[in-house]
Amino acid sequence: MALTETHLRTAGELLAAAPSLREAAAQWRAQHPQVRALLLDAADLRSETPVLRTGGRALYLVASQGHCWHVTQRPEEADALILSQE
Numbered sequence: 001m002a003l004t005e006t007h008l009r010t011a012g013e014l015l016a017a018a019p020s021l022r023e024a025a026a027q028w029r030a031q032h033p034q035v036r037a038l039l040l041d042a043a044d045l046r047s048e049t050p051v052l053r054t055g056g057r058a059l060y061l062v063a064s065q066g067h068c069w070h071v072t073q074r075p076e077e078a079d080a081l082i083l084s085q086e
Contacts, residue, residue, distance in 0.1 A: 003035065003061065003075040008052065011081055016054040021085045028081065036080035038062070045084055049073065056086040
């Protein structure tokens with residue numbers, strides 16, 4: 001499933017407003033159960049570029065082809081989100 005600008009805006013709003021990263025992910029999952037939201041440590045993503053930063057939090061887009069996942073800057077390729085906090 002490709003992500004849209006509306007998805008990105010909603011994810012950014014949740015990331016900025018939620019009291020915790022876990023709460024942001026839970027809210028995302030409740031609103032968009034078809035799109036995974038993963039939580040990863042910022043150190044695991046140090047060589048990647050987030051699509052969005054807000055405060056000390058970051059949003060990455062992930063695309064998968066079978067069992068291989070990769071971070072992408074292209075929402076039309078993405079089928080999952082990674083949320084991270086520094």
